[in-house]
Amino acid sequence: MLNRLRGFMTRVMTPLADALLKRGVSPDAVTIAGTVAVVVVALWLYPTGHLLVATLLIAAFALTDSLDGVMARRAGRSSSWGAFLDSTLDRLADAAIFSGLVLWFFGRGDDALAGGLALACLVLGSVVPYARARAEGLGMTASVGIAERADRLAAVLTATALVGVGLPSVILTVVLGLLAVASAITVVQRMATVRAQVRAAS
Numbered sequence: 518m519l520n521r522l523r524g525f526m527t528r529v530m531t532p533l534a535d536a537l538l539k540r541g542v543s544p545d546a547v548t549i550a551g552t553v554a555v556v557v558v559a560l561w562l563y564p565t566g567h568l569l570v571a572t573l574l575i576a577a578f579a580l581t582d583s584l585d586g587v588m589a590r591r592a593g594r595s596s597s598w599g600a601f602l603d604s605t606l607d608r609l610a611d612a613a614i615f616s617g618l619v620l621w622f623f624g625r626g627d628d629a630l631a632g633g634l635a636l637a638c639l640v641l642g643s644v645v646p647y648a649r650a651r652a653e654g655l656g657m658t659a660s661v662g663i664a665e666r667a668d669r670l671a672a673v674l675t676a677t678a679l680v681g682v683g684l685p686s687v688i689l690t691v692v693l694g695l696l697a698v699a700s701a702i703t704v705v706q707r708m709a710t711v712r713a714q715v716r717a718a719s
């Protein structure tokens with residue numbers, strides 16, 4: 518759903534992208550720095566219970582995933598390497614965010630249900646992009662579904678921030694549950710679209 522905001526994000530990010538390019542910063546550097554920042558914050562501040570600060574930092578750093586692509590396109594430097602690096606490091610960032618929540622809930626957060634649901638989001642959320650990557654590797658497409666990456670991040674980050682400002686933690690439990698279900702549906706949607714393409718080709 519949020520993928521529709523790509524055009525808007527490009528317009529918002531363009532001045533910053535141009536300024537960074539002018540200073541000699543490469544898209545790859547932004548991809549790597551943004552991922553390292555998300556991973557460090559998620560695995561450090563979530564397990565220690567700093568839910569609000571961690572979420573605000575992660576949301577800011579996660580936006581570098583829009584920035585790097587804008588930079589690559591503005592500089593005419595979009596490359597297969599860049600696409601591979603971007604997608605691979607996205608998986609690390611996603612894994613760190615949900616792992617940080619798992620560590621919190623099974624640690625001092627002391628909520629096994631929320632921890633289990635965060636774990637389900639971690640696993641199902643890694644199958645969603647795998648299905649797309651495998652489809653694309655086989656010459657098909659599968660970039661469909663109700664819970665693509667930007668949707669998953671927006672949902673979990675918003676709910677975590679709300680709990681971080683003091684709202685009941687059941688909000689995050691419910692959102693994690695819905696997100697796990699939405700991720701599973703997205704996997705099924707991607708399998709269905711690949712199956713349809715295979716059938717149409719045979």
Ligand SMILES: CCCCCCCC/C=C\CCCCCCCC(=O)OC[C@H](COP(=O)(O)O[C@@H]1[C@H](O)[C@H](OP(=O)(O)O)[C@@H](O)[C@H](O)[C@H]1O)OC(=O)CCCCCCC/C=C\CCCCCCCC
Nearest residue numbers: 520576579582583604645646665666667670671674675678
């Ligand atoms: C009480 C306090 C409340 C405060 C709440 C704060 C919480 C924060 C809430 C929301 C923040 C959302 C952050 C979301 C960041 C998303 C980043 C992102 O994914 O953007 C880039 C992305 C590009 O996608 P890629 O093609 O690089 O990625 C592909 C994707 O990962 C696929 O995964 P799959 O879908 O399959 O699971 C992979 O398969 C594929 O391999 C991979 O390549 O997407 C976009 O560009 C889409 C638009 C993103 C929209 C983000 C919305 C952000 C909302 C507000 C922004 C405000 C702007 C401020 C800018 C300030 C700049 C100076």
Ligand SMILES: Nc1ccn([C@@H]2O[C@H](COP(=O)(O)O)[C@@H](O)[C@H]2O)c(=O)n1
Nearest residue numbers: 544545548582585586589595596599600
């Ligand atoms: N270091 C990078 C990062 C990205 N790219 C190119 O941008 C595309 C992804 O754009 P997003 O707006 O979705 O981040 C990616 O497929 C590459 O073509 C790049 O070249 N180098």
Ligand SMILES: [Mg+2]
Nearest residue numbers: 582583586603
């Ligand atoms: Mg990117």
Ligand SMILES: [Mg+2]
Nearest residue numbers: 582603604607
């Ligand atoms: Mg990306």
